[in-house]
Amino acid sequence: MLEEFKKFISRGNVVELAVGIIIGAAFTGIVNSLVKDxxxxxxxxxxxxxxxxxxxxxxxGGHYDSLQAAEAAGxxxxxxxxxxxxxxxxxxxxGALFMIVRQVNRLHILHREVPKTPPRQEQLLEEIRDALRAQSKGVSTAASPSDRSP
Incomplete structure (x- = not known):
């Protein structure tokens, strides 16, 4: 049971949650001061x-001038x-959390919309593969893959 607990605690999600709770508590103190002060x-x-x-x-039913006076009287x-x-x-x-989540969602959407182009090496390998297929079928290619400059 102790090993299972250690594994649970050391997972990334639990640590991230703990950090979020601590930051949230600090943020709550700031917001309380913002509202009150x-x-x-x-x-x-x-x-x-x-x-x-x-x-x-x-x-x-009694009248008290302030909440502190009523609390002092019990x-x-x-x-x-x-x-x-x-x-x-x-x-x-x-509202603040909405703005943060909104920005994070925008970043995720932008990240998803970026077209995933294969790295240059993969492009060259695909071209070599296509040229070899064409040669094996008896079709001549205009330029061999070795003639291409990077």
Missing amino acids: ILMPPIGWVMGGIDFSNYFFSLS VATINYGRFINACINFLIVS
Whole structure:
């Protein structure tokens, strides 16, 4: 079982997946900061100084000036402002990933569309083969393969 696990872990796909998860975690931190520190303050300012992360419902019915005050009092809350921020994070991450996948797909399409021409050696061998076939059938060729310059 240990050998099978070592073989599983050392496969390229598992290592690539691990790298992707680590990069994704770092990317998530960047996006969280982008939303919290850069996007939401101007949006809140445009909407009259509103801080979405501070939107909540107190389930106890009491009034609290901020989410931090409600949390400090130990009150159960529904934090829909944080949910709005999480949705914005999701939209940014999914948009960025869409752009990355789109570019990768374009590269794959370009790579597939490039005509695969055989290397020069293979072309020469094919010409020699065709000339030998023609000679064996009694047909003369205009120039022998050895007369051709590369």
